[in-house]
Amino acid sequence: MISQHRLSHLFFGSALLATTLLGDPAVAQPAKETPLSMVNALHTAFGEHHARAVHTKGLILEGSFTPAAEAKGLVKMPVFHGATLPVIARFSVFAGVPTLPDNDDGAAPSGFAFKVKAADGDDFDVEANQHKDFIVRTFDEFALFLRAVGATKADTPHPNPVEQFLASHPHAKDFLGSLTYPASYAQAKYFGVNAVKFTNNGGKSAYVRYLFVPRAGENYLSPEDRKARSGNYLHDEIRARIAREPVIFDWYAQIAAKDDAIDDPATAWPDTRKRVKLGTITLNRVNDDAEVDRTLLFLPGQVHAGVAPADPMLVMRNTAYPISLGQRQ
Numbered sequence: 653m654i655s656q657h658r659l660s661h662l663f664f665g666s667a668l669l670a671t672t673l674l675g676d677p678a679v680a681q682p683a684k685e686t687p688l689s690m691v692n693a694l695h696t697a698f699g700e701h702h703a704r705a706v707h708t709k710g711l712i713l714e715g716s717f718t719p720a721a722e723a724k725g726l727v728k729m730p731v732f733h734g735a736t737l738p739v740i741a742r743f744s745v746f747a748g749v750p751t752l753p754d755n756d757d758g759a760a761p762s763g764f765a766f767k768v769k770a771a772d773g774d775d776f777d778v779e780a781n782q783h784k785d786f787i788v789r790t791f792d793e794f795a796l797f798l799r800a801v802g803a804t805k806a807d808t809p810h811p812n813p814v815e816q817f818l819a820s821h822p823h824a825k826d827f828l829g830s831l832t833y834p835a836s837y838a839q840a841k842y843f844g845v846n847a848v849k850f851t852n853n854g855g856k857s858a859y860v861r862y863l864f865v866p867r868a869g870e871n872y873l874s875p876e877d878r879k880a881r882s883g884n885y886l887h888d889e890i891r892a893r894i895a896r897e898p899v900i901f902d903w904y905a906q907i908a909a910k911d912d913a914i915d916d917p918a919t920a921w922p923d924t925r926k927r928v929k930l931g932t933i934t935l936n937r938v939n940d941d942a943e944v945d946r947t948l949l950f951l952p953g954q955v956h957a958g959v960a961p962a963d964p965m966l967v968m969r970n971t972a973y974p975i976s977l978g979q980r981q
């Protein structure tokens with residue numbers, strides 16, 4: 653049976669729509685789905701809770717971002733050139749269910765979103781998650797998957813819509829089989845997944861994907877260990893951890909090689925690709941203000957000086973997030 657709590661591990665799916673790329677990939681692939689239809693597809697899968705449509709349960713933390721010296725050579729954006737700046741971040745478990753137990757199958761991949769508050773008001777947002785690739789390649793495929801989840805009930809005859817989707821989308825099946833569950837939000841790698849185009853002060857461009865490496869090291873749970881944890885173990889753990897030590901991530905840009913696909917988030921670039929350090933995120937306190945939680949919006953596809961979304965999915969994500977914000981109560 654597929655309960656709403658157990659959907660998120662089925663969340664992202666994969667069939668490749670024919671794509672014609674003309675020039676900049678971010679503008680070359682019109683999606684059939686709209687931001688509203690996509691948010692509704694999330695509700696079909698997880699229910700409408702008047703909260704974040706997905707990654708609904710989470711915790712807000714605050715701290716700072718310090719740019720690395722080498723970031724200057726990669727990107728114009730002033731937040732990467734100057735002094736330490738304030739950060740507001742949110743860790744979350746995956747499924748769009750406010751009461752999701754942290755040890756549920758639907759908790760993966762966990763999310764890490766943050767906003768670097770820029771001195772000039774041009775804040776820089778990132779939304780990453782704990783898996784290096786996405787379940788599907790396109791926005792439209794994701795909606796197909798979510799609707800298959802919504803149409804699959806306990807008594808739906810086999811093969812049910814999710815089983816049919818996975819049978820025709822082998823990457824989605826592999827993705828769901830490879831999910832990991834961290835012992836702590838502070839002990840997982842996180843990935844930006846969708847490619848971004850960086851341009852430096854000299855006009856030189858590169859396609860990049862973000863990677864966040866935890867200073868505390870990686871630690872993932874066995875299925876038995878996970879089931880033995882409490883339904884709030886990630887949130888209890890991060891509160892206790894941050895009371896005694898900062899939570900630190902080193903932020904890297906993975907640089908695409910010439911033939912790496914820019915518009916295919918279902919395919920991770922090889923780990924051997926060059927990485928350039930962008931800086932360090934240090935989180936040192938919890939923010940429990942309910943109004944901040946209700947109104948906090950991350951826009952990971954924004955254009956900044958020397959920064960532009962390159963994967964069409966990132967452009968579409970950027971338009972779906974404000975719709976979900978508008979439905980929060």
Ligand code: HEM
Pocket residue numbers: 690691694703704705706707710742743744762763764765779780781786790791794843844845846917948949950965969972973974976977
């Ligand atoms: C078609 C693909 C996707 C769609 C339609 C989608 C949609 C959404 C929506 C509607 C929300 C709730 C937004 C809000 O209320 O503020 C959300 C949250 C989130 N998404 Fe996505 N998403 C997609 C892909 C991704 C990917 C690839 C990542 C990571 C690489 C990601 C990371 C996150 C995170 C971390 C949050 C929680 C943000 C927070 O803490 O406020 N999403 N997503």
